[in-house]
Amino acid sequence: MEKSSAKKETSVVTKKKLSKNYFKRYWQLYALLAIPMVYFLVFKYVPMVYIQIAFKKYMLNTSVWKMPLAKNNGMQYFIQAFSNPEFMRALRNTIVLNLLDLCIGFPIPIIFALILNELVFKRFKKVVQTIAYMPHFLSWVIIYGIAIQLFAPSTGLINLAIMKMGGEAVPFLNDGNHWVWTYIFLGVWQSFGWNSIVYLAAIAGINSELYEAASVDGAGRFSKMWHITLPGIKPTIVILLIMAIGNILGSSFDRPFALQNNLVMDQAQVLSTYVYQYGIKGLQFSLTTAVGLFQSVVGVFFLLMANWLSRKLGERGIW
């Protein structure tokens, strides 16, 4: 009994001494980390406090904690959003544009990486890569500026070419249905090169002996592509696919906002621009916070679902 308590005492002492030494030794690392932690607290976690105004009646000059609960047990603004045709339209457009991006924009970088991988002239390959990465470095405002020069009905390069060949001008930017495809095309144009980098890196990691063995067996170019390269980059594809599916309701602001115009709002209004228009400009804070919360929660849900599904199918998830 005595012995054990004495033992306990010494262990407490060494523990105390250890922790004192520990902080004496490691305080610098904590001092460095403190600054980013303050950043995350202020700019990422404090805004989460304001999420509650989605359930409350927003009042100026009142603490968020003291605002009164909205009607219907706080669900008033969610009900209002889902019975609002403007919101439903933004929701539909967000899903449609993201799905089109997924179906068209997702495979193209993979195909491009496969094509680049077939190039035998290294110098040429490098030039093509540099050129293909270029659009990624342009802002959406600039791309919009370029799009006007290309697609404008009577002055744009493409319509001039079409008219010269005797065709009729296509309203690429002014008609909703054409606008959707212009939007998708510009998205692919901007990102396909950049997004191919990941796949190229994954291809570079494939064991080259596999290709040599296949050549000995007489496999052709396409059968090597199908049986070695594609399976080799499958884990990368799956991870990026999960991220893309998790983002199905996410909407970036820069791209749709820069490209949209008054004539195409029926197709071009997405959730992020809806929140900007009715929240920051229209000051309906509670309603648009509710929309934002809906978007975030569904985003997390989709991400978890996609991750769960890919693990279920025997692939590596993102965590």
Added chain:
Amino acid sequence: MKVKSKKAMFGDWIFVLICVIISLICVIPMINLLARSLSSTDALVRHEVYLLPKGINFGAYATVFKDMKYIWAFFYTVILTLVSTVVSLTMTTICAYPLIFPELKGKGFINVVITITMFFNAGAIPNYLLIQNLNLLNNPLVLVLPYCLSVYNMIIMRSFFYGIPDSLRESAEIDGADFFTILWKIYIPLSKPVFATLALFYAVGRWNGYSDALMYIKKSEFYPLQLLLYNILNNINSVEVATQEGFSAPGLSESLKAAIVMFSTIPILCIYPFLQKYFIHGVMVGAVKE
């Protein structure tokens, strides 16, 4: 055997052809823009400009360089980009460096705190209300601070730090170096590639970003170049533009727009090819995280 290799060569040329077409699709819009910015009003009005400038005319560029509004926005955005790149790199470094020490207590908790912010965002309005309550509306700092640390970039830097042999750090520790010294003397000098990559990412993000300025800045003298460009392209404040000499002619105005777009694009386009060998590595590490 001979036939087979000839066939392979033919296939190679097909892939070259495809790549040439893809490259042209990437480049033609820029060439068209350049041609328009250099063309005379007449040629533009008569729709004669395709890929080569007609009636070479530097008038549009002269107008841009004479207008203090553009020059101010340009230098303001350059400074903004430099400041936010330096701040962001510093923040990223001091966040990534401590997290590579396996013995650091509380590391798991900190990682969770950081990762949550990657997948869950409070949304535009809560962020706006925060900025309002911090009294940062209309303050250029709002274009630096809120996005000064990207978790994604932090992971890239941390992976790079992991790649630096532990033995270097351990032998420095035995020699009595403290952790600041180890960071400054070992990690930072060895991490030039990742610094170059992330500097490019942050700088491009700031140079090209306009939505934060759109939401948080109302004073036009604090508009970054891209927001100014957005307003010009959409003829916001068009009265102001039209009253300046010669702007009423649609042709010049169009070549002027093209010139302004070129003017705000060129800095980035001049930099990125030189950093290509670095950023490819960065993207790779970021995607295949851990």
